[in-house]
Amino acid sequence: MTSSRLFPLATTLLIFVVAYALCIVQYPNMLSTRVLGNLLTDNAFLGIAAVGMTFVILSGGIDLSIGSVIAFTGVFLAVAMGEWGVPPLLAIALLLVLATLFGAVMGAMIHYLAMPPFIVTLAGMFFARGMAFLISIDSVPIKAGLYDTLHGLYFKMPGGGRLTFIGMAMLAVFAVGILVAHFTSFGRNVYAIGGNRQSAELMGVPIARTTIAIYALSSFLAGLAGIAFSLYTSAGYSLAAVGVELDAIAAVVIGGTLLTGGSGFVAGTLLGILIMGLIQTYIVFDGTLSSWWTKIVIGLLLFSFIALQRGLVWLSARRSGAAAMPA
């Protein structure tokens, strides 16, 4: 009977395995650590941000601001380290504090003003990108010793693939995310609020504190994703990462998390990221297919998963709507 919870995740896993198998049948080269390493590196920033989005969506909310926070992070770091001469580590620490506070403010507004998260984080989206623009409208290259060091950090996997620092960072964030989601009181509370806010409140879940923490976490991880992105591109640009929030939402939903909250797995989001990366990789390998198929296929997947979830909800409502059923 637990299948209804695991079903979307299992579907995601199945889709990934089958898709990857089909890819390999067509292009045997895709079965290499090189492809795998690139898959992780190319999607590292998206993956890190998507972990935060998973928590937000699990709680029944949405965060439209993460793309802007990523852009702000890049610009802030580039300008702080370059123009303002702030030591890299201090700049990073400062940025993460700023991002976390930013998220906390959004969370507080959502809770205390009782407004939909979508519109509050929309304001956050405008604000963060506006601030990025105010710092600089140019693409600012980042030259810092720290960045060179981090670029040099990677594992060479058998077969020539590289597990880069940001790839590892993403995996680490996912590991911590899974731990927080499933083994801490905060994680329980997130699921509880997403399941039924009113019940959660009656059962003693601190709604205000948890809501604020959820959005602070999301913005913190968006800041972290911004750092990964700046490592990936070695530059900060205020027009960067436009629409990343949509990709993150798509990854979360394709990963089997219920958009209405309360059900899903952080690990599923990793699978969602990998599926989306796989589509892109396939298109690169194919060479004749165009990049827009990525969006269309992701849209189709989104629709399938939303319809699947809706169907599951409908089925369980039908089941429990009946007068009784055997224990």
Place this chain on the structure above:
Amino acid sequence: MAASEPLLRAEGISKDFLGVTALSGVDFDLAAGEIHALVGENGAGKSTLIKILTGAYRRDAGRIVLSGEPISPSDVMEAQSLGIGTVYQEVNLLPNLTVAENLFLGREPKRFGLIDRRAANRRSREILAQYGLSIDVSAQLSAYSVAVRQIVAIARAVDLSGKVLILDEPTASLDAAEVSRLFAILEDLKARGLGIVFITHFFDQVYRIADRVTILRNGHKVATRPLAGLERLELVSMMLGRELKEEESHRAPAGEAGERPVVARFRGVGKRGRIAPFDLDLRAGEVVGVAGLLGSGRTETAELMFGIAQPDEGRVEVDGRPAGFASPRDAIAEGFGFCPEDRKQDGIIDDLSVRENIVLALQARRGWTKPLSRKEQEAIADRYIAALDIRTSDREKPIKFLSGGNQQKVILARWLATDPRLLILDEPTRGIDVGAHAEIIRLIGELRERGMSLLVISSELEEIVAYATRVRILADRRHAGELDAGAISADAIMRAIAAGERHGDGQGRAAEIMQEGAA
């Protein structure tokens, strides 16, 4: 019963909501090792009393003493830590979490700062074993039946609080076997010295499990009585607020109804788990009263008749032609109208004006291409504001600012404006002031004289006696009988309800469930 100081005592509890009295000077006491039933119709004040005891509401007056100590819980958490645990009927637990997570939410066992799932699961199994429940506690709660969820909720409440357990309609969606299992658990908890408050509207259950019963009506306590020696009829009469005495027979004329044309004919219409199949003919110029206790299938009957819910069996004829209602729209097209019980959720469009609320159904039936002009709308609104004496300073006032009685009159006006042939009224006089009450009853009579067919659901017996030409008796989610014009009196209705409830003894529901298994 309780010679010494009771476990829980509440005195003179009162509560107002924006000037509306929900509870007035209610006393209540509960002994350790006692199961105390709390009964009353909707709006009697049961849930308000419970919410005050559990800290969800603040009382306006009165005091609460628990184990000799005066308490004033400011929220549910505090009441829980003081020893008062609650299991609500619907809003309860989190089906998306596992059984163990539900039991330990907010107090998870930790190991190295992380949740120790194994310990939580082990302890959950231990706790549930006390209730004779051996299930996979790592599975989601939604995987289990309502009965199991109910037991988990009870286990959590008892584990958290441990003195007083309040159960708000715990059996509303359980079958007979599940109810027995639940009652065994309650007996066990009672033996362990817990005080249990049990809210239900199933009579046989009150008699089976409870030691004493407290009856509330309109925010007042009617009585607290030991169940031993309490007649069912007396209990019903206390709930419905009537003395057992010979009442003047009803005022509606009898006899002629047989010759009037049948407007709508329902044959074997029913829906599994909601209402057993029933036959019903509605004739022009008659008022069919529907009487029954809360949960007896009154609203379910109306919903099937108006196309809000679709029956799984049976057929409907209007004017002798077969008809089927896929939605209220279809029913309205046949000249039906429906004033729902929950005025706020289902009736009023609260931000719109009185005028707009009145013309809405008529406009919806005409279609958007044939708008009523502003002048016509105003004329219709003014006519009904005058005719029904709707008290509003202005027809453009948003309906949410009107009193309950006036809102009800607006909903009535909405349907009268469509000139319906059949009007279904679900508790038309609930929660409205005395004056409006009398006017609505008078109106029902006048509509009948005009040849309209009416079906009126009410828990006010005098009311039904005053306007009904015959009375349908509902009990235990089935149509249990009918009183003809000559036989209608408050007494007779009460006796019929009590007989139906006794006769039912959950068998009607059991039969439905069997059907469901077969289907």
Place this chain on the structure above:
Amino acid sequence: MTLPATMRRVLPQLVALLVILALNTAIAPGFLDVAFANGRLYGSLIDILNRGAPVALLAIGMTLVIATRGIDLSVGAVMAIAGAVAAALITTGQPLAVTLVATLGAGALCGLWNGALVAFLGIQPIIATLILMVAGRGIAQLITEGIILTFNDPGLVFVGSGTVLGVPFPIILWVVIGLCVSLLFRVTALGLLVEAIGVNRRASTLAGIGTSALLLAVYAASGLCAAVAGVVAAADIMGADANNAGLWLELDAILAVVVGGNSLMGGRFSIAGSLIGAMIIQSVNTGILLAGFPPEFNLVIKAAIIVVILVVQSPASHTLSAYFRHRPGAAQDRSAGAVRAAGKTGSAGKEAVR
């Protein structure tokens, strides 16, 4: 105080617009100048009206969707699809009429898709329209095959940069469509029915309103408006840019609707308010440019506007103001009055039956 109701309704928005225009004039003294040259009106005011056209057009459909307590996130993507369809058809030699009809049809189809998800599958509007928001640009790119599909058909270009009696055609488009839709909803009963759905969908269904069909129609209208906006945007640059056409304009459109005094919680709506809202946003854009601030400053201003509106609209502040307006004493007076007055009833009921 004899202003008509509709004017009273949008008065705060009008005042805000006038204040912004006055500020702009203070910053740039020539702001209000309107010149007529080469058969066309020129001037900052005309620019605001012209460049605000896409958002204004989107805001018309969005107002209706929001009135039903919905939201349409896909309009930006639908703009891209519409631009792509128009460009693809006209470049393959289709006549202008066919092109336009097909483009509008594509927009309506997108809207119907959204509406079906909302009305029949019961998916939350924000989630339902997210699907097309993500996939829509891919579809547009599929149509343009990933390039900026340019065209120079004079008829189609006219939609973006033509003039009628000196007035740029986009202005005429949004003003006329805005007027027509307003009239359609106010002259017929659609306005009342849509508002009823937005306030209480369940009670509306019980009162016999065909809520599903209406929701479908409203989302289709939003798709249609987005298609018109898409054609305007494409015609303006004489090409369909699937990547950037209408990018983030759904958010501007929602903002315009909210600035226009419409509640995100549905119910009462004013298309005129939304259109003024769109012009407020465009005036702020222009003002920032005139003041010499970087245009990027816009986003911060928009964020500030949203925060202010959120605070004003939030249930928390409503409770607060309601408390001051209807203190317990006042409520008691009302109900006491009702009871007092209820005594005299007379022949009331008989009238009712007629």
